[in-house]
Amino acid sequence: MVIPEHTAKAFDVDLQELSRMVAEMGGLTEKQIADAVDALSRRNPEQARQIVEADLEIDALQREIEAKAVLTIARRQPMAVDLRELLSALRLCSDLERIGDLAKNIAKRVLVLDVELHSSRVIRGVQHMGTLVLAQLKQVLDSYAGRDLEKALAVWNGDEQIDAMCTSIFRELLTYMMEDPRNITPCIHLMFCAKNIERMGDHATNIAETVYYMIEGHSMPDLRPKGDTTTFGGLRPG
Amino acid sequence: MVIPEHTAKAFDVDLQELSRMVAEMGGLTEKQIADAVDALSRRNPEQARQIVEADLEIDALQREIEAKAVLTIARRQPMAVDLRELLSALRLCSDLERIGDLAKNIAKRVLVLDVELHSSRVIRGVQHMGTLVLAQLKQVLDSYAGRDLEKALAVWNGDEQIDAMCTSIFRELLTYMMEDPRNITPCIHLMFCAKNIERMGDHATNIAETVYYMIEGHSMPDLRPKGDTTTFGGLRPG
Numbered sequence: 001m002v003i004p005e006h007t008a009k010a011f012d013v014d015l016q017e018l019s020r021m022v023a024e025m026g027g028l029t030e031k032q033i034a035d036a037v038d039a040l041s042r043r044n045p046e047q048a049r050q051i052v053e054a055d056l057e058i059d060a061l062q063r064e065i066e067a068k069a070v071l072t073i074a075r076r077q078p079m080a081v082d083l084r085e086l087l088s089a090l091r092l093c094s095d096l097e098r099i100g101d102l103a104k105n106i107a108k109r110v111l112v113l114d115v116e117l118h119s120s121r122v123i124r125g126v127q128h129m130g131t132l133v134l135a136q137l138k139q140v141l142d143s144y145a146g147r148d149l150e151k152a153l154a155v156w157n158g159d160e161q162i163d164a165m166c167t168s169i170f171r172e173l174l175t176y177m178m179e180d181p182r183n184i185t186p187c188i189h190l191m192f193c194a195k196n197i198e199r200m201g202d203h204a205t206n207i208a209e210t211v212y213y214m215i216e217g218h219s220m221p222d223l224r225p226k227g228d229t230t231t232f233g234g235l236r237p238g
Numbered sequence: 239m240v241i242p243e244h245t246a247k248a249f250d251v252d253l254q255e256l257s258r259m260v261a262e263m264g265g266l267t268e269k270q271i272a273d274a275v276d277a278l279s280r281r282n283p284e285q286a287r288q289i290v291e292a293d294l295e296i297d298a299l300q301r302e303i304e305a306k307a308v309l310t311i312a313r314r315q316p317m318a319v320d321l322r323e324l325l326s327a328l329r330l331c332s333d334l335e336r337i338g339d340l341a342k343n344i345a346k347r348v349l350v351l352d353v354e355l356h357s358s359r360v361i362r363g364v365q366h367m368g369t370l371v372l373a374q375l376k377q378v379l380d381s382y383a384g385r386d387l388e389k390a391l392a393v394w395n396g397d398e399q400i401d402a403m404c405t406s407i408f409r410e411l412l413t414y415m416m417e418d419p420r421n422i423t424p425c426i427h428l429m430f431c432a433k434n435i436e437r438m439g440d441h442a443t444n445i446a447e448t449v450y451y452m453i454e455g456h457s458m459p460d461l462r463p464k465g466d467t468t469t470f471g472g473l474r475p476g
Contacts, residue, residue, distance in 0.1 A: 063457070066325060066328075066329075067325075070311060070321055070324070070325050070328075071321070073308060073311040073312050074311050074312075074315050074316060074321055075315070077312050077313070077315060078312060083308055083309070083312055086308070087304060087305075087308050090304075090308075090328065091304075094332055098336075174422065174423070174426075177415070177419070177422050178419045178422060181415070181416045181419075184412065184415050184416060184422070185412070188412075188426070188429065191426065192433075195430075219301070
């Protein structure tokens, strides 16, 4: 089938516009992660409220990207490789939307964390997890924009470190909870926050798999490294 | 534009096949929820392992539905209402996949819950939440299959009850944790399990919104009832 030139051009314009929208959504999501971790570290309820608000923007953008991608598929009838590109945009914005939700969940906890946390060490640990996840997300969005398989694989392999850090934070929080019942409530909030960040890392890994699929034309063999033992060992200290 | 009859027929066949696949995925997901809650109640590691295994099947089915939906869009160039139908299938299978993940997460916790839980009351609470979520999922899948707006809205409104139950379970677990540090580890596992079930309810609500969109042609006005106070009050007992 020969595609008329104007169709091919229109398709390119659609793809470019979609890439722009995905990049915009990625940028907003990165900002939400950074802000959520910041709001948590400084226990800033005003910032937390802004994060909850801004999540609506990310959700709206996802809807726009979905609509645009599906309409492009219907109008331009792309073939194999281009179809993969559009499906990848759909998958990617779904993961970004979930990351945004997780950042919002952290912000909601900031709004109720009224108890003083004696341990700035744990907070630093959570901050460090946030920094790592943010770096992972930036890198995987770069790998998407640049069709860079190597970069995507680096993200895929880097998730282990975040999982390990989550496990170590869980252990530490558990110790504080055992020490003094007054620590239980704030520590549970922090556990959920750490778990949320760990889940963000999983979504960055999903995006890496999408980039792999987009470039290679088939799914990644399922060999995901699983350093996350929060479900397992993290709650068995000592 | 007049669509040739054979194209219209081929499109109907595609749509029917997609509906069948979504129904199959829905059935598998329902089974995973029921099994996960059952495995948790009876602390059955063998059953838990089967759930983790079976999740791969759900993931594979999602990939198939995605591929089929996107290919149908590209081949048949459907117009507005049909396009909505296909986009809805894509959204729906994304929510089902996440529900499956959440069931798998519960199963993983069953594998490490080696501590005796003194409170069968909490377990009954979690079981009850599971039953409610399962009913919600069944109903929303029915509303999808039957294009039943009223049923979808009932699911949407029913989520509040699950959230309230989650809050009440959190309160109870917190009390046990305060009472005896030995309860802390198992209670945290149960909190995460309850939270996973509560999240399943959110996904059922998402599906209800998708059904609304599919039938009405526009998004639901954002008026979601929010009975979930687990982020807020649930961790402030007394």
